[in-house]
Amino acid sequence: MTSETMDTASVPETVPVVAVILAAGQGSRFDPSQPKQLVSVGKREVIDWSIRAFERNARVSDIVVVVNNAVRGAVEKIADRENYAKLRMILNGGEQRSDSVSEALAALSSAGIPPQAKLLVHDASRPFVTDETITECVRALNDRNAVVVAEPSDDAIAVTRDSGDRKVVEHVVPREEVVRLQTPQAFRFGTLSDAYRKASEDDDFSGSTNDASVLLRYAQQEEIGIVEGSVDNMAIVTVHDVAAAEDIAKAEALTAVRAMIGKMNTTGE
Amino acid sequence: MTSETMDTASVPETVPVVAVILAAGQGSRFDPSQPKQLVSVGKREVIDWSIRAFERNARVSDIVVVVNNAVRGAVEKIADRENYAKLRMILNGGEQRSDSVSEALAALSSAGIPPQAKLLVHDASRPFVTDETITECVRALNDRNAVVVAEPSDDAIAVTRDSGDRKVVEHVVPREEVVRLQTPQAFRFGTLSDAYRKASEDDDFSGSTNDASVLLRYAQQEEIGIVEGSVDNMAIVTVHDVAAAEDIAKAEALTAVRAMIGKMNTTGE
Numbered sequence: 363m364t365s366e367t368m369d370t371a372s373v374p375e376t377v378p379v380v381a382v383i384l385a386a387g388q389g390s391r392f393d394p395s396q397p398k399q400l401v402s403v404g405k406r407e408v409i410d411w412s413i414r415a416f417e418r419n420a421r422v423s424d425i426v427v428v429v430n431n432a433v434r435g436a437v438e439k440i441a442d443r444e445n446y447a448k449l450r451m452i453l454n455g456g457e458q459r460s461d462s463v464s465e466a467l468a469a470l471s472s473a474g475i476p477p478q479a480k481l482l483v484h485d486a487s488r489p490f491v492t493d494e495t496i497t498e499c500v501r502a503l504n505d506r507n508a509v510v511v512a513e514p515s516d517d518a519i520a521v522t523r524d525s526g527d528r529k530v531v532e533h534v535v536p537r538e539e540v541v542r543l544q545t546p547q548a549f550r551f552g553t554l555s556d557a558y559r560k561a562s563e564d565d566d567f568s569g570s571t572n573d574a575s576v577l578l579r580y581a582q583q584e585e586i587g588i589v590e591g592s593v594d595n596m597a598i599v600t601v602h603d604v605a606a607a608e609d610i611a612k613a614e615a616l617t618a619v620r621a622m623i624g625k626m627n628t629t630g631e
Numbered sequence: 632m633t634s635e636t637m638d639t640a641s642v643p644e645t646v647p648v649v650a651v652i653l654a655a656g657q658g659s660r661f662d663p664s665q666p667k668q669l670v671s672v673g674k675r676e677v678i679d680w681s682i683r684a685f686e687r688n689a690r691v692s693d694i695v696v697v698v699n700n701a702v703r704g705a706v707e708k709i710a711d712r713e714n715y716a717k718l719r720m721i722l723n724g725g726e727q728r729s730d731s732v733s734e735a736l737a738a739l740s741s742a743g744i745p746p747q748a749k750l751l752v753h754d755a756s757r758p759f760v761t762d763e764t765i766t767e768c769v770r771a772l773n774d775r776n777a778v779v780v781a782e783p784s785d786d787a788i789a790v791t792r793d794s795g796d797r798k799v800v801e802h803v804v805p806r807e808e809v810v811r812l813q814t815p816q817a818f819r820f821g822t823l824s825d826a827y828r829k830a831s832e833d834d835d836f837s838g839s840t841n842d843a844s845v846l847l848r849y850a851q852q853e854e855i856g857i858v859e860g861s862v863d864n865m866a867i868v869t870v871h872d873v874a875a876a877e878d879i880a881k882a883e884a885l886t887a888v889r890a891m892i893g894k895m896n897t898t899g900e
Contacts, residue, residue, distance in 0.1 A: 510800060512789060516868050517811040518841050519788050520781060521804055522857065531779060531855040534812065534844045535790055542786040543803065572787050575803045586800040588791065599785050 378479040379423045379500055380470065381416035381448075381546070385409045385437065385486035386430040386455025386462045393601050397433050399486050401604060404611025408598060409433070410440050411489030411611075417446045419493055421500040422482070424448055426469065428455040428462045458569035460576065464562065467555045477552025483573050484546040490594040490610050491546065498589045499548040507553040509587040510574050511595065512541035544591040547573045557581040647748040648692045648769055649739065650685035650717075650815070654678045654706065654755035655699040655724025655731045662870050666702050668755050670873060673880025677867060678702070679709050680758030680880075686715045688762055690769040691751070693717055695738065697724040697731045727838035729845065733831065736824045746821025752842050753815040759863040759879050760815065767858045768817040776822040778856040779843050780864065781810035813860040816842045826850040 385399040392398040399409040406414075409427070416422045425448045429437050434452065441449055453469055455462030463483060470479075480503045484491060495511055502509040515537045523532040554573065560580035561567040570576050574586055594610050596603065654668045661667040668678040675683075678696070685691045694717045698706050703721065710718055722738055724731030732752060739750075749772045753760060764780055771778040784806045792801040823842065829849035830836040839845050843855055863879050865872065 510789065513786075515788070515811070516866055516872075517782075517813065518844075519784070519804075520779065520810050520812050520843065520857075522808055522810055525854055529810075529857050531843055531847070531857065533847060534841055535788075536840055536844075539791055541789050541791055541798075542784070543789050544786065571805055572803055574789065574800055575787075575805075578800070578802060585794055588789075588798050588800065597785055603785075 375421055375423070375480070375500065378475055379421050379482070380475065380479060380551075381422050381425045381482045381484060381496075382463070382466045382470075383409070383412050383416065383425065383427045383484050383486050384455065384459060384462050384466075385412075385433060386428045387459065387485075387487070388430070389487070389599075391600050392598070397436075398598050399429075399433050400436050401598070403489065403598075403604060403607040404615055406611070407436070407440060408489045408607075409437060409486045410444065412484055412486050412491065413440070413444070413446055413449065415489075415491050415493065416482070416484070416496065417444075417448050419496040419500075421497055422448060424450050426451045426453060426466050427486075428453045428466055430455055459572075460558070460561070460570045463554075463573060464558055467551075467558055470551065471555065475551055477550065477555075479551040480548065481551050481554055482546040482548045483554075485597065487598045488545055488595050489598070489607065490592075490596065490614065492592055492594065495589065495591055495595060496546065499546050502587055502589050503548055503550060506585060506587040507550040508548070508574070508577055508581075508584050509589050510547045511544045511589045511591040513544060513591045513593065513595075515540045515542050541588060543572070543574065544595050544597070548589075549573065549577070553577070553581060553584060644690055644692070644749070644769065647744055648690050648751070649744065649748060649820075650691050650694045650751045650753060650765075651732070651735045651739075652678070652681050652685065652694065652696045652753050652755050653724065653728060653731050654702060655697045656728065656754075656756070657699070658756070660869050661867070666705075667867050668698075668702050669705050670867070672758065672867075672873060672876040673884055675880070676705070676709060677758045677876075678706060678755045679713065681753055681755050681760065682709070682713070682715055682718065684758075684760050684762065685751070685753070685765065686713075686717050688765045688769075690766055691717060693719050695720045695722060695735050696755075697722045697735055699724055728841075729827070729830070729839045732823075732842060733827055736820075736827055739820065740824065744820055746819065746824075748820040749817065750820050750823055751815040751817045752823075754866065756867045757814055757864050758867070758876065759861075759865065759883065761861055761863065764858065764860055764864065765815065768815050771856055771858050772817055772819060775854060775856045776819045777817070777843070777846055777850075777853050778858050779816045780813045780858045780860040782813060782860045782862065782864075784809045784811050810857060812841065812843065813864050813866070817858075818842065818846070822846070822850060822853060
């Protein structure tokens, strides 16, 4: 954390800071018999980890969760059980990720959110977003209208193309010149909703798995900054990722217990 | 493994199959006080894992190791200790990865290797290349003159550019259209040496961390195929990667013991 971050850490936000958590995906590469949003890791549903992370962050003022019909009931039960103070809406999403983002933008617009509001769009499949990452996204929007959380790549990347029924290498990008995108991706509300409005007016727009891509196409004047993520901020994509997620959940629990003991000791002195 | 692979598995190779193992790097992101090639994981030096993997593969006929002066003595000791039958040369490499590949190509050319020979260029920093991956690289060179081992990406990738002192997103590539490059990268000897010869005649060529990149630039007519790698085929880049490597080494040892017990049981019957 830079000293600049420390200096501004105590300055309260003057605009709403809204987390939009996307949990409407079908998770086509996961076990089709169970929605990955609801899989339990560390005794807590995957979706609940994200909601908790944003609920606990001091900068975040409001939380919107976007669901599909298959998970709505379960997410409502979690909301009742946990009684999250910042959770404002549970919305139905759409077929594609960008449809779900559009639903959230429309609902927030109807709720009268100002264009300067800060929006953090997060995939529920990444349960372990850290408090530092959330805070840094919020802070970084003071310098730019758009930032993405990303990690360096250990490997060079090849962009592929189809050749007959096989994929071949189209070109290679050295690892120094690429980052692996995580979420949140964070935007001023006006910036993201303008880009999505333009996308909705474009017959060629066929949906996107990625808000940064929408911005690059429809708001080309905006530079998209990069906030460093963490290896813990992994995506649960296949059932094989659940074991790694359990390990991270265990480490998180340990850290929480240690913090609590530390606090008790301090209080006792 | 496809049935096609099974059918050709027993056909002997009619050309030399040479593994070139690159261990001349400085490992600038690793602990500067110890060369990562020599770090012990699972009671075996990182470099030794690779040499063993190629020694044990039935298709590989010859092994060349490229070293720097800091590790030469240790690698020679390992070679004496293990008495590898296929290890032909321990060469001194160059400043950059592509210099080391050039040294190996020159030495192989002097040794009279035919242009049809199959070359597997492998980074010693990836100790756990599997036997299946090696075999599939060798087989794939029957269909093409160039293939790379790569893994799918769980994340979308952003190609970055500098904006002032910060990196920003230049463009985004969806995860379906990218793969993460591993090694080996495998080539017909003539194909790779032609590309490197052209590179050496080009004053603009400033070295490369990647053989596929050299081919894409100097042998544009060659389609580069993709052989699926494995998650175990990780690169040891920083000291933080050693713990994950230890886990894989443990799992490998367990598999080896199980295979041995299985063999003893079969023999006993």
